[in-house]
Amino acid sequence: GAVVSQHPSWVICKSGTSVKIECRSLDFQATTMFWYRQFPKQSLMLMATSNEGSKATYEQGVEKDKFLINHASLTLSTLTVTSAHPEDSSFYICSAVPGSSSYGYTFGSGTRLTVV
Amino acid sequence: GESVGLHLPTLSVQEGDNSIINCAYSNSASDYFIWYKQESGKGPQFIIDIRSNMDKRQGQRVTVLLNKTVKHLSLQIAATQPGDSAVYFCAEISGGYNKLIFGAGTRLAVHP
Numbered sequence: 001g002a003v004v005s006q007h008p009s010w011v012i013c014k015s016g017t018s019v020k021i022e023c024r025s026l027d028f029q030a031t032t033m034f035w036y037r038q039f040p041k042q043s044l045m046l047m048a049t050s051n052e053g054s055k056a057t058y059e060q061g062v063e064k065d066k067f068l069i070n071h072a073s074l075t076l077s078t079l080t081v082t083s084a085h086p087e088d089s090s091f092y093i094c095s096a097v098p099g100s101s102s103y104g105y106t107f108g109s110g111t112r113l114t115v116v
Numbered sequence: 117g118e119s120v121g122l123h124l125p126t127l128s129v130q131e132g133d134n135s136i137i138n139c140a141y142s143n144s145a146s147d148y149f150i151w152y153k154q155e156s157g158k159g160p161q162f163i164i165d166i167r168s169n170m171d172k173r174q175g176q177r178v179t180v181l182l183n184k185t186v187k188h189l190s191l192q193i194a195a196t197q198p199g200d201s202a203v204y205f206c207a208e209i210s211g212g213y214n215k216l217i218f219g220a221g222t223r224l225a226v227h228p
């Protein structure tokens with residue numbers, strides 16, 4: 001079946017630094033990837049939609065200059081949290097959709113970001 | 117994001133009982149719905165899906181019911197097992213946008 005790998009699974013960084021999270025589709029090509037953020041005991045909130053070769057589309061209230069998304073290939077999307085602050089600490093999850101299907105959403109295992 | 121950021125309600129059941137988890141969705145134009153299971157520290161895991169032209173779909177030990185009139189989904193788990201303990205989310209897709217939007221979620225606690 002479709003597998004999405006997310007790396008790292010957890011990261012601790014200092015305030016003011018930047019952190020990059022990778023999302024890879026291992027056995028299929030993903031024209032679209034989605035990035036979510038999940039705070040403790042809450043639901044997944046969609047941050048942005050990443051399309052290969054084009055600019056990401058951000059949800060209302062998500063700062064595009066703070067959360068940089070790059071989808072340079074059909075198997076890799078990256079989310080960079082720039083100038084991280086403690087309030088950015090969260091669980092970040094990506095999802096990838098195969099190019100041939102709009103409904104085959106596969107999720108990564110998530111990245112726990114802690115900003116100290 | 118568009119999902120509701122509320123603290124999760126909890127459904128407690130005895131092992132072997134049937135569980136029913138409910139979800140209200142927001143967009144009457146949504147045409148595809150998915151139930152996910154999420155264990156602590158992991159990404160969501162697909163359970164079952166249903167399209168808007170159906171009102172019921174069954175899987176192994178799970179059934180999803182869709183009531184479009186009141187924009188309501190339910191997930192029924194038969195003979196609930198301790199391994200079913202997790203948080204369950206419904207998610208909807210609005211046609212033409214392909215964005216998967218999650219509902220608030222319910223924590224299922226299965227007691228022996």
